[in-house]
Amino acid sequence: MNIDSSSTDQYPTRGQLERKLSQSIQAFYRKNLGYQPGHTICHLFEKKLAIIIENSVTPTEQFLTEEGQGPLAKQVRDSLDNLTRSRLQQLIEDILGVEVKDLLSDVTLETGRMGIIAVLEGCPKVRNPESIQKKNPN
Helix, strand or coil: CCCCCHHHHHCCHHHHHHHHHHHHHHHHHHHCCCCCCCCEEEEECCCCEEEEEEECCHHHHHHHHHHHHHHHHHHHHHHHHHHHHHHHHHHHHHHHHCCCEECCCCEEECCHHHHHHHHECCCCCCCCHCCCCCCCCC
16 A cells, blocks of 8 residues: 655644744844843734744843833844844744734833734644644635
């Protein structure tokens, strides 16, 4: 009996991709900004990736905020986002194997949470494509 193994078995599961992204994003911040953000959650939707990073604020931004320098902390965050955007986009593209059309991000300095949405060119290839939420056809 011949079993066709050329199906989606060669691809990672959606969960494996999401975990790899989470770990890689944490490593990215540790390597490039010198700090380890907290819990990182990644979730794939049809052609979108949502990322939530806890404790994403650097010690410098925290210090500035605590010292009443919120506008300067925001300026530092904006500069960091601008400097890291293309590298983060490339990291996502390398892991998912899909081009990122747009990358949107924002952080709340008071809570330390960061949200990132990546709009993808297509849906990444996974072993269990039915697990990626699709838009409601209605």
